[in-house]
Amino acid sequence: MVGILSSKEEKLMINSLNSNLNYDYNTSNFKQDKNIDFKINKHGVAVITGEGALPYRGKKFEYNPKIFGLDESISKKDMQEFNNFMKSNALKDPNKIEKSPLKDFNPAYTKWDPTTEKMMLGFFVSYSKMFHLGYDIIKKADEFYKEFDALISKDLSLNEFKTKYIDFKQRHDEFVKEYEMAMGDKMLLSSDDEIITQQSEKPFKAIQG
Template sequence: MIISQTRNYDNFMQDNKALQQTSNANQIANQKHNLTSNKTEAVKEVLGYGVDSEGFFTSDLNEAAGIPKDYKIYAKDIENFVNYHQNRSDILATHNQVDIAKSLANAYKAFSQLIPQSQSPSFSNKELENMPYAFKMDSNYNVTQTYTYAEYQSALNKDESGILLTFNTFDSRGFSKINAETIFNQADNVSINKYAYQNANGIAKGGVLIAFLNNSSLFFNVNQFLEGETKILGKIIGLDKNISEKELENFKGFMNANKIQSAFGENNDSWNTIEEQLSLQYYIKRSEATGDKDLFKESLSFAQEYQEMIDSSMSLEEFKEKYLDFKERHEEFVKKLKEKENILSQSEKQNSNEETELGSKNKKFKPIQVTSKSETYQDTSFLNTLDFIKSQQKLEQILILFGERSKGNFDIQNFKNFLTSSWKRLDTEV
């Protein structure tokens, strides 16, 4: 009897030891699953960093960005994010080359000041809901102020500037509360694969960080965490750390005083690359309407040259030099175009007078139809520009980008009306 009980006890202890070993093994496996794979386990590379068999970056990206290993990042999301911000066809693209490690490092510095302190590899829905709804930060990514949902709504009503949403919680229906679904809202920014981060405990830390990186302002195209090779637009809105505020101020003053003639006959005080792109496209329409092939070709050439200038990564000083040369040549083109339009206008008046003198009172007036034998100009980037301008949210972005709203002396509605009327003239005036 005693021997039987001893054996049962021994069996119990052995089974318990086996269960404990299994539990420890499962914990180790779970911990390993929640951590980035070692860079030696990479099966391919994306953006110069290793990617494991499940599609997540290996530890080399986390090491380069200074991010803890329990932040597993889905490689396809980052690839899409980088491609989006390097997209030449987007009128608000700010970079030609994004340094993703430095950009992630910047985002994590601010993000780590907003998140709850937790050893868990995931954030629960409750933890997400308790995060600040919005925040302000300085140029070194130090968070200087946080806002609850109600405080953010109040700040918006006061037109307070410099506030960044923590997540992309804004959509066509308005502002939503933070939760496991809304942090992955897609408006104008990149679609994040939320299913790569969802688990029984909530959202994996890596997914929450990427949702944060993917949205650094209400106006999503301008991402203040980005680092890399900036386009001219990136430089003039302050995303290039190598350019001081004084340099930017001097550059903008120079450009305001030297902007090219607008095709709409209205030159605002402030230089604006978006208005100039629209103006150059309207010059194409006007020159095509004259039937003069040489003028039409010139207009196409100027639009292309301008696009190449603002898409470049040249210095501001080099841009000013090239812009002045561009302006001088463009003014000669505008002079020739106006002369041609005047000749056509005089011819139209003369024909009208002759018809009146001949007594053609009952004849319906027909304006001169100028036919161009050249192929109608179709520019994908211009079509994108038109779509851009027709979007009210994008119009607001223009104002933010060029600092007009914060000055307090700019009439938003008048600016919208100007762009809307410019759009209509493109379709009807010619």
């Protein structure tokens, strides 16, 4: 059974999870490099170009370029409105859930990003397994992760994406309630086990007559 983690153990765990998950999310940093660029080819497919992206050059961008702001046919105004809408409807962060032992461990994200959302969903899967929250919780977390990955890969307009995303968010918010309850129960059981263990380890003192 998983006990309550110390702050040092929490940090080591988070760093480990981050290093394992980060590989999938490097695409969000491409636009920050002046030597890396995206081009929409004649078939409407975003491909990675630029001298700074040699390992990726010519490869198809795996997600919907519209929601990443890579489609030049979408105005800056429409993109800004989309980003503001998404930011105000961001998914729940597992590191901000009240009953989580990892609450407030990581800083809050200040902007909406599809790959950050995917990473948060990945944390739900990892934490569900790590804290042994049960088969149903783990299965649902994994299904939401896969569904979101498929959603951000679909060729949808911004409005089509928002409609499907809101439906996804509403269902995921309900799941988070289940997750939080399971996490709270797990932490309560862990606390009780710790108290019992501490009491059993106390040396026996004979009653003085």
